[in-house]
Amino acid sequence: MQVIALTGTPGAGKTYFAHLIKRKIKNIKIIEINKIINKYKLYSHTDTDNAKVADIKKLNKKLDSCLKNINEKNKNSNNKFKIKAVVVVGHLNPELNISFDVSFTIRTSLKTLEKRLKKRNYKKDKIRENLLAEALDYCGIKINKISKESYEIETKNEKQIALNFIKNLLNNGQKQKVKKIHFRTNINKMPDLLDFIKNGNAYKF
Numbered sequence: 386m387q388v389i390a391l392t393g394t395p396g397a398g399k400t401y402f403a404h405l406i407k408r409k410i411k412n413i414k415i416i417e418i419n420k421i422i423n424k425y426k427l428y429s430h431t432d433t434d435n436a437k438v439a440d441i442k443k444l445n446k447k448l449d450s451c452l453k454n455i456n457e458k459n460k461n462s463n464n465k466f467k468i469k470a471v472v473v474v475g476h477l478n479p480e481l482n483i484s485f486d487v488s489f490t491i492r493t494s495l496k497t498l499e500k501r502l503k504k505r506n507y508k509k510d511k512i513r514e515n516l517l518a519e520a521l522d523y524c525g526i527k528i529n530k531i532s533k534e535s536y537e538i539e540t541k542n543e544k545q546i547a548l549n550f551i552k553n554l555l556n557n558g559q560k561q562k563v564k565k566i567h568f569r570t571n572i573n574k575m576p577d578l579l580d581f582i583k584n585g586n587a588y589k590f
Contacts, residue, residue, distance in 0.1 A: 387470040392478040393491035394519040396501035403474045414468045418475025469555040479527030488532035490525035492539040495577040513588035520578040536568040
C-alpha cells in the first residue's frame, strides 16, 4: 500500500485536489488531517489569537493507528476492495514522523492565496505568516526530507499529470509511462513576494 502526502500552505488547494483524486482513482483512501484533529480533539493549546494548536505527538500516534488499521483490513479483503493507496492531506504533513512514498506540494500565487485567506476571514498576521510560508516554500522543503519522492504542482496540466502518475503507480506498481521531467521539484515564488514588496502591502514585507 502506497502512502502519499498531499501538502501545501492553507488555501493552496489541497482539499480540492484530494477530492479530484478520489473521484478519478479507485481503491484509494483519503485522510484529511484537520478532520482527524477535530474528531479526536488532538490539541495541545490555544495560541494568542485563541486558535487551537494541534498536538503533533498525538496526531502522529493517531495517524499511525489509522494506517495500521487500513493495512489490517486489506489483509482480509479481496483485490476488488483492497486499498492500494492512502492519501494524507494537510499542511501539517511535513511535521509528521511518516515516511511517505510520494509527496505532492500544491503551490499557488501569493495574490490568489491572499484572496482565499481573506475570504476565510484569516487575520492579517495569519495571512502574512502563510504568504511567507508559501513564498519560502516551507511545506515543499520540509516534506522533501521525509518523502522517497517529492514533487511540486501548480498548473492544471501538472495536476492532470499527477493524477496519471498516481493511477499508473497503483495499477502497475511502476511509473515508467509518466516522465518525471514533467514535474517540478521546486517552484520559485520570490518574484511574487518581490511584487508585494514593490507595490506596498499591509503585511510589512
